[in-house]
Amino acid sequence: MVVLAASASGAQGQVTADQIKAAYMFNFAKFIEWPAEALADTASLNFCALGRSAAVDEVDSLVSGKSINNRPIKIRHLGKPEEIKDCHLVFLADSAGKQEQKLFQAAKGLPILLVGESPGFAHAGGTIGFLTENGKVLFEVNISSAEEAHLKISSKLLALARIVSSGIARTGQ
């Protein structure tokens, strides 16, 4: 009944931060090139989510059934960082923030785009981290992390990003 309770107040024309994050992730996949071997043995683009949050729900409904470059997007929900082997994009939900370091360990050397919504995610070694500022959702890109995963990020994406570079990308520190 919450939908209808809120709608009694006539809330209209409103977008949530999590819907924007989900739409961003769809766009990330459009503007990022994975190395050939990551895409070779599967016909789909695998989005994996670690943990649950409203953003994960939004990704579920917004992105499923869509395709990028003729690759259908498949969504999987993981319980542990060790399961990320076949993923192209891994999203770490805020509620699973404690698994951040384990995720970086598990992803070392793998061609996986790591996206997170916890504060400082990109600084700590993730590839892209979301932040909300002045009511707008922005994202930070850690280019060392992207290089280590052999991901090519289009300049169109970088133009709108805040660039972060940590020399300690993915060392789990």
Added chain:
Amino acid sequence: MIQIYFYSDRARRVCAWAVKGICLLLLGVLGRAQDQHPDLTQLTLEQLSKLEVTSVSRKKQQINDVAAAVYVITQQDIHSSGARNIPDLLRMVPGVDVAQITAHTWAISIRGFGDIFTDKVLVLIDGRSVYTPTTSGVYWDQQDVPLEDIDRIEVIRGPGGTVWGANAVNGVINIITKSAHDTQGGLITAGAGLNETADALLQYGGKVRKAGDYRVLGSYSNSGSQTAADGTPAADGWHNLHLGFRSDWDLSKRDTLTVQGDLLSVSEGLTVSTVLSNASFQQATFNTRVTVGAGNLLERWNRTLSDHSDISLQAYYDGYNRHDPDVPESRHTFDIDFHHHLAAGARNDIVWGLGYRVTSDDLRPGFSNLYVPQQRTDSLFSVFLQDEIRIINSLRLTLGSKLEHNAYTGLEYEPGVQLTWTPAKKHALWLSVARAIRQPSRSDVNLQVDVATFPLDNGGTGVLRITGDPDQDRRAEVLLSYQLGYRAQISKRFSFDATGFLNRYRHLQTQEPGQPFAVNPAPDMVFPLFFDDQAHARTYGGEIFATWNVTSRWRISPSYSFIHMVVNPDASSQDTTVAATVDDTPRHKFAIRSLLRLPHHLDWDVALYHVNSFLNVDTPSYNRVDTRLAWCLGETTEFSVVGQNLLSPRHAEFPDAFYVNHTLVKRSAYAKVTWRF
């Protein structure tokens, strides 16, 4: 419900259909998807980076997940129905009975108990409650919302007491108007038709620098008299004049404010049958004229506290004055409501709120009735809390309760429990157990009215007189409702929604006979009846509706509802009439609507209704056909022709109601032109 600002320019086009028609139809394929997220994947990165976040993160709150029997009347439904007023719009909703009593009065109810003053349904317009505490009913002739300004109407069948409070016993009808952002520019509509039908709307929406948007409107509507039950012309024609405005402001990145108001003037004719409570107690039938002046002013302030929390504060004033020789009344109401919505952790979605309402009335004596006391000011305090818990991904449990203190029965509570199970993406099963109450109205407790006279064998006149509730110990009516529902999207083109319910009512109103006494001058005698609360009822039934997109240009929406009602006096009661309450509720209702996009910018929409089996002999089962043919000229103009009640020249939908003589609904037609600039 969730729209993106830059779509609103396109919404200006009358013929949104011509271009977006296919998109809208396909959106509908997703099972009444109008309340779902916009497709943000269509935006560019730059557009995404400029989007402002303005509301709390919700869990995936689609209509599919709601644990309630909901039906949403969309803008598309409103546009294609050809309805001229809100009661006619509500006919399409399964489970809702709309019976026109006269040209300007309707008995609108959900799941039974329909009456000229249906007292078990809560009706809201933009959060403002429009039921009157005089009778717990709604004066539909005082509610005028231009149909072009309605964003949607959400109809919830079943108790809404937990969130909405007293009077939401059998359901809630929530009329939500468009934001001023979405009604920019000029709009003129003019229509005329058979039976003195005439409508006109003049509206303009503009901006106030960068701070906000507004719209102002003036509308006029006239309807001629219908036919009396004996075939002669009735005297119930009416007209109304409405001036209104709405403004929506972005005060800051986190704050929005809405201010809106209306002034309404109504004039209508009526044929009444009443006892004239003078020395000779005559019964008479004659025509009268009623005029109404009404106004309201409402503000609503929303503030986003964080990504996970927002609050809203709403306050409104509502006043009306009915110059009705038979039931003259005036009422002023002031209401203030606070809501806080927050997402607590990953699993809990909580809403809680506080409310205060004060209403003050002056119910002056009429031909046969008076209220004791004539004036009264009552307060209502309420607090509610609801938590939606995601137990596992596919299972949600909602617990909540409202606690109210009203001026008649004191403290009342309305708890509810709902469970939603979504075993697969496009299937949802839900069940609900809830308690709702109806607080007594002024008429239940303070009314004295002479309802009938009859000759006595001693030559005098006997008068049947209802004498309120002298002990003032009236209890609130209580409903305990069990519901089960299932929604499924079977394929890209077909979806359906089914609900079953079992309702148990206690403390329903009865009339208990008292000791007759003589009045001066003898030999007249009064036979008193006292209102009391000693009846109970059990109803069960169900509603099912489906949406079938036959092609991308043709949609069919069938629906069916049925109800079985039994009402009985308690063992301690001496009432003899309450069991006949069931006579005025139709037992089955079937409806089917077809929306067809033809080439050359033509729309053809047809609706067929079959309302079956009133037990009341005055109102036989009837069929009704409404149809609309519309033609778009360019992007600014639309012509339409509407026929209503095409199947028979006239039919009755409801019997006489209290003092009001019912009239027959006539076959009618009208033409309308809409111009946007």
